[in-house]
Amino acid sequence: MNCNECRYIMFDYIDNKLPVATKMEMETHLNQCAACAEKLARLNEEQLVEEETPLGLFWYLFKPSGGYKRSFFLGAVLTLVFVLYLMYSKLRGVF
Ligand SMILES: [Zn+2]
Incomplete structure (x- = not known):
């Protein structure tokens, strides 16, 4: 898997929608590629902020x-x- 493929399916990965084989392939890539791993960490943080805090809307307006x-x-x-x-x-x- 290359970086483009990895980033393309990243949202599905976060939502846990990937087939196991693809998921494992992606995790292998993430272990080798710091840039994609960091990008995934950032996406995860944003999702947490928007979905799990009561201030989600507020944050959305003022971030x-x-x-x-x-x-x-x-x-x-x-x-x-x-x-x-x-x-x-x-x-x-x-x-
Ligand atoms: Zn990559």
Whole structure:
């Protein structure tokens, strides 16, 4: 197995979806290849953070390496909060 193959099936490996023979082949490669082993360790950590902590969503929103989709989502949420706040202040003025 080479690095490309190894990385291609890495997610299946984490989800434990690989046939035993492929899994063993991959583990052999991981023992020989520090780069792939490190990549797997990183993927495992990310999965732990997102699946097993109650702060998963929070972490997803505020972790340092976010994409542009996340910024868009954050912007939408902040705008909504701001609008709700404005409506609330107006209501308080009326009653
Ligand atoms: Zn490799």
